[in-house]
Amino acid sequence: MRLWMGRAAVLALGAALPLVSAAQTQSVAALPDMTLATPHRFERVAYDLRVPWELAFLPDGTLIFTERDGHVRLLGPGHDATPALRTAVALGNKMGMLGLALDPDFASNHYVYVAYDHVAGDNPSNEGERRFQLRVARYTLEGNQLVQPKTLIDGIPAATNHTGCRLVFGPDGKLYITTGDADEPPKSQQLDQLNGKILRLERDGSIPADNPFVHTPGARGEIWSYGHRNPQGLAFDARTGTLFESEHGPNGGDEINIVERGANYGWPVIDHAAAHDGMRSPLLEFSPSIAPGKAILYDGKAFPELRGKVIVALLRGEGLLVLDRDGNRLSHPRRLFFQGFGRIRAVTQSPEGYLYFSTSQYDPAEGQPRQDDDLIVRVVPSAAPTVYPGITPRSPTAKAAPLSPTQHAIATHCAACHGPDLRGGSAPDLVTRHFQFVTDPESLKALMVHGLPDRGMPPNPAITADEQALIAVYLAGVRAQH
Ligand code: HEC
Incomplete structure (x- = not known):
């Protein structure tokens, strides 16, 4: 030193x-x-x-x-x-x-x-x-x-x-x-x-x-x-x-x-x-x-x-x-x-x-x-090359079960905060939440792009119109069942 x-x-x-x-x-x-x-x-x-x-x-x-x-x-x-x-x-x-x-x-x-x-x-x-x-x-x-x-x-x-x-x-x-x-x-x-x-x-x-x-x-x-x-x-x-x-x-x-x-x-x-x-x-x-x-x-x-x-x-x-x-x-x-x-x-x-x-x-x-x-x-x-329980390292080329397009859109854009099925993670559960800022499907799609930057949801210019539509349909479905 x-x-x-x-x-x-x-x-x-x-x-x-x-x-x-x-x-x-x-x-x-x-x-x-x-x-x-x-x-x-x-x-x-x-x-x-x-x-x-x-x-x-x-x-x-x-x-x-x-x-x-x-x-x-x-x-x-x-x-x-x-x-x-x-x-x-x-x-x-x-x-x-x-x-x-x-x-x-x-x-x-x-x-x-x-x-x-x-x-x-x-x-x-x-x-x-x-x-x-x-x-x-x-x-x-x-x-x-x-x-x-x-x-x-x-x-x-x-x-x-x-x-x-x-x-x-x-x-x-x-x-x-x-x-x-x-x-x-x-x-x-x-x-x-x-x-x-x-x-x-x-x-x-x-x-x-x-x-x-x-x-x-x-x-x-x-x-x-x-x-x-x-x-x-x-x-x-x-x-x-x-x-x-x-x-x-x-x-x-x-x-x-x-x-x-x-x-x-x-x-x-x-x-x-x-x-x-x-x-x-x-x-x-x-x-x-x-x-x-x-x-x-x-x-x-x-x-x-x-x-x-x-x-x-x-x-x-x-x-x-x-x-x-x-x-x-x-x-x-x-x-x-x-x-x-x-x-x-x-x-x-x-x-x-x-x-x-x-x-x-x-x-x-x-x-x-x-x-x-x-x-x-x-x-x-270890001389015994045991693979740890529960997980097998996956081949880098063979992906696990493919995600549906909706799951993929959520995993890409929302899951890090709202969880893989939007039922909550570090950000709110979107299935049971009473929306404050969303009034209809169009405002939901707009929110996916513009985020709520003041409240910790960043804007996301990368999300496509197709992805917005898939997520909006998914949310409408699970929220109706709830
Ligand atoms: C980086 C973290 C993050 C990501 C990624 C994210 N959100 Fe959020 N989102 C938040 C936070 C935090 C809030 C809560 C804001 C509050 O009410 O204080 C929120 C709130 C919401 C709300 C509630 C709006 C309302 O009217 O109450 C909706 C709907 C929403 N997010 C949808 C999405 C969707 C759909 C995606 C993916 C396309 C997404 N969010 C991606 C962090 C995120």
């Missing part, structure tokens, strides 16, 4: 050395599959979840995880996943309860940091005010409950897309936060805006004196690096302080970067492998898109073949990306567990070195929720 602080101080005096140059960007078009040499089996840890976004372990081995629809849950001896926190969040494509990190001194102070989106302001009809914002708050774990919230930072622009958000403590004891461009790409380049940045805060939310832009007039002192599009993975090498980052690109161009103090990662001026003076091109660039989520550096004992590797959860890639690492060089990208788990959002290692990962099928538009989704799965060394 001291060593790393020393290096940061040196960099603060001069311009950061460009460790990564455009010429070194490696473009990756196809991922070969890999298998683990260690015999292993999959075990289902939890199921019927709604996008478990972050997974972590308390010192006693209890699993703590966020669920995008507004929960933090504990699972382990004495904890049965009853919510430790249930918070009203603004839910959207990529919005809700997102990042989570434990305080480096969690064992003594029991602090847990979470990031979630909310509807901004008391007066949401004020057009000048941003509707959705990301807030990072510190809670204290008391028994089974997260209590005493203290907001560390708020007002980070959020949107149904591109909202980050990963929280990670560095070996320097500071909290690092990824933010998306919130669908306003130019702001990623603006130092007076918090969109499209990696932020660095003290544990109490104050701004560290050695942040790069604290003395730049007009700049937000929280900023550590900028020019990001939608970074969702952040992993430190605690020994060297090297910070690896994964980021979603536009139409492919997904990135793996090493993040350095004050550096500009180019979005939206450059993307893919493009180069520009004063901007960093990625270390690795993936086209077509693999959609990288959380990243870790594996150093567990359970799977020696993964030691020292960078591992990244893949949403579109439906597996785990494994990269060899030699200092600041990453090579030999390949894919693990591409065997029907579907979209994978987060990966972590348990105290025993087992791999835990979570699926992300309840992502409107891209996801295809199946029975029992979403899952948390762990991978355990």
Whole structure:
């Protein structure tokens, strides 16, 4: 830690050395599959979840995880996943309860940091005010409950897309936060805006004196690096302080970067492998898109073949990306567990070195929720390759029972909030609800497009007229029977 602080101080005096140059960007078009040499089996840890976004372990081995629809849950001896926190969040494509990190001194102070989106302001009809914002708050774990919230930072622009958000403590004891461009790409380049940045805060939310832009007039002192599009993975090498980052690109161009103090990662001026003076091109660039989520550096004992590797959860890639690492060089990208788990959002290692990962099928538009989704799965060394009870990993090509067009429309556009049959999830049961804003089929269809943004239902310009009609007919039918 001291060593790393020393290096940061040196960099603060001069311009950061460009460790990564455009010429070194490696473009990756196809991922070969890999298998683990260690015999292993999959075990289902939890199921019927709604996008478990972050997974972590308390010192006693209890699993703590966020669920995008507004929960933090504990699972382990004495904890049965009853919510430790249930918070009203603004839910959207990529919005809700997102990042989570434990305080480096969690064992003594029991602090847990979470990031979630909310509807901004008391007066949401004020057009000048941003509707959705990301807030990072510190809670204290008391028994089974997260209590005493203290907001560390708020007002980070959020949107149904591109909202980050990963929280990670560095070996320097500071909290690092990824933010998306919130669908306003130019702001990623603006130092007076918090969109499209990696932020660095003290544990109490104050701004560290050695942040790069604290003395730049007009700049937000929280900023550590900028020019990001939608970074969702952040992993430190605690020994060297090297910070690896994964980021979603536009139409492919997904990135793996090493993040350095004050550096500009180019979005939206450059993307893919493009180069520009004063901007960093990625270390690795993936086209077509693999959609990288959380990243870790594996150093567990359970799977020696993964030691020292960078591992990244893949949403579109439906597996785990494994990269060899030699200092600041990453090579030999390949894919693990591409065997029907579907979209994978987060990966972590348990105290025993087992791999835990979570699926992300309840992502409107891209996801295809199946029975029992979403899952948390762990991978355990075992000579008996038993498949965990209840679930057989499905062949990536053979889809489960096909959905009817109506079910498909609901799964794509509504299920993440209202449940697969619209009988309620994090948003109301639409079968028994007495509608407040809907008067006839036409106003119902209009509501599907325009949403109720002030009340947590985002607009959905992607829904087709056919889909609106199918859902309206379905709702009329089930509501009449009720
Ligand atoms: C991102 C979450 C989300 C998605 C996706 C979503 N909704 Fe909603 N919806 C909500 C929330 C939250 C409310 C409750 C607003 C309130 O009353 O406070 C709501 C309310 C409604 C209402 C009640 C309106 C009334 O008059 O009371 C209807 C009808 C509805 N949604 C239909 C749909 C349909 C159909 C879809 C899919 C095409 C959909 N919603 C997708 C979150 C969502």
